[in-house]
Amino acid sequence: MLPARRCLSQKKMKSCLMKLCRLLCFLLTLPLHVMKFTGLYAMYKRVFPLLAYNITFSYNDKMHETKRDLFRNVGKFANTDGSLRLLEIGCGSGANFKFYPHGCTVICTDSNPHFEKYLQMNMDANKHLTYDTFIVTSGEDMDEVKDESLDVVVCTLVLCSVSNVQRVLQEVRRILKTGGAFYFLEHVVSDPSTWTHFFQHVFEPLWYYLGDGCMVTRATWKDLEAAGFSELHLRHIQAPEVTLMIRPHIMGYSIK
Template sequence: MALLMRFFTLVVNVLCLPLHLMEAVGLYKIYKHIFPICLYRLSISYNKKMHDKKLELFRSLSEFKKPGKQLTVLEIGCGTGTNFKYYLAGCKVICTDPNPNFQKYLKTSITENDQLTYEKFLVASGEDMGAIEDESVDAVVCTLVLCSVNSIPQTLREVHRILRPGGGFFFMEHVVADPSTWAYFFQHVLQPVWYYFGDGCEVTRETWKHLEAAGFSDLKLRHVDAPLIFLIKPHIMGYAVK
């Protein structure tokens, strides 16, 4: 099966040569303007299917609020702001995303979730959030982001730097399937084209291994099957404590 997987992956890579060329010459950047439109529609569908899981995940946010203090949440790769409605009412939110074209949709989400206080939106990658001070937030949120960052370990180092001692890192990410399954086979075969469809998204990452090695004092992580298409059905969710 491994040989067959490599063969078909090569075939798909060959079929993607025009896309590879577009990226090499810089034409793929045009998709950065289109992707927020696609993600806005997809995020609505994702939230409907994952609503119960998100309620479960963010229920623990209140544990990281200091008595008498406003909870400060930093969201990495905030996208269209579909997580906002799950945050604790009254908390302060800082948003970051490497794509500035999401701001239009963020304004809509901010208007719809006026129970929150929005501090600022920063154009920044997960690997470099130098504009955020050390140990300055109570919680960091990251959903469907670690699949597309250039370096998961560096992103997690930034999370660790930004979190106050005892702060929480909340995550929900799709991951690679079990190697014995056909889902694993097709994840690897279709990865070359999925990369472009998902603006750098990789469905073959073992993200949980990076979280386990990140040096958090406590890690609450579990694997779940999301009610989604087989390519992104395997998920991990939970939170880590600095």
């Protein structure tokens, strides 16, 4: 019984330390809270696309094999005439374009209009695709997209920063054709026994602002399990060589 009590005591101490450190981090971010409240933080949204564009090169290099594996069977959801309409939620600068099958038509959405400049750069570099339109909207509100009009929807490193994950997944189901697929690659909260979990909770208040709303403590797989898709193919992985805070990932696809 003594070792069990000691283990329980250590867990409580670790939890208390985590909460204290998180509070200290939160206090350090108070100026950022003030900036958001006064509207000054909006200036960062102009800068963030440039930062994201540059970070994308490093992330894609490290995750190249993972992404290639993720998107390897997208083509099987094409129509009998070979056409495939794909919509990407939170497309950012178009980091996934090179992994999409030749000839598919891509619709891009993002809530930040300042990504368009960098998005065009990747469009110019990926001539194997046909680009439909760029819609400035959130994943929770895609009213411009018709019901059951898409064969594939893609979302990578986006569900961490939306305001309502379940609402986004409801929209995905609405716009997908029956039998269509939703592909995802997202960083998630780590196992509570790990130090990664500790640091995710401690530094999340600061990470939230640096990552333009990114939450590193979401258990997004639970939202996917509850979303009502007919099939869910999901794997938990540890992303190689990326920042400790976002190393735990989930990847896969679900079918409507």
